[in-house]
Amino acid sequence: MGEKNILAYFKSPEEAEGVARKLNALRAVEVSVDRFSRYAGEGYDPMNPITGKVSSLAAITQDAMITNTSAGILAAADPAASGMSHGGQGGPTGHDILLTAVVDEGIHHQALRIVEEAGGLM
Template sequence: MITQNRGIAMAEKNILAYFKSPEQAEKALEQIKALKLIDSSINRFDGYPGDGSDRIRNPITGDFPGLGYLTLGGDFSDRDAAILAAANVSASGMSQSDETAGRDILLTVVIDEDDYEQAVAIAEKAGALV
């Protein structure tokens, strides 16, 4: 993508950096702001719709719609989707830890092409998976 900045054409590059905490992403963004930053955002994302259970309930006596609601925080309007989510190893707590686990904070950066490598290095040093 090419943008105009004071009459000079600038090439842009995008970075998607995944962090384990908002503080890590904010620390990286503060350092990246010293470069030719065009746009940025920090967002939390989840693979399941809704906020799910906001408090721990006893699954024997509590009224809850399914395992995905309790363990994944999902609100499912479709019963089939709820069953499929409950089949996920993360729902049972039996998942193996891997490099991507817990990285639900996304730092999105649009930066001048000249500063791309430096911005990626800053994000990785701050703990990102880029």
């Protein structure tokens, strides 16, 4: 039999990890859980924006770790930088956790059901 892939989005790492455990119990070929963002970098090093060096408005308002001026300008142009948009981390849906799985074709439908029951978006 062949293999099928699944990409599912979750609101929290705990939701995705729970599904990952169930898929591993079904003997999934590969399962990974990662956080993603539309901005470069990982994490945010909080500092005093008045006395510290701030790379971009997006570094303060969107927890983006901006590494160059051009990226900072582009990220600061996003409506979320003003604080007047909804969505928070991960964008409007708040689903910023990605579960990626490769499963055997024979368990693909069962794996999809597990993801749907856990509230994952595919």
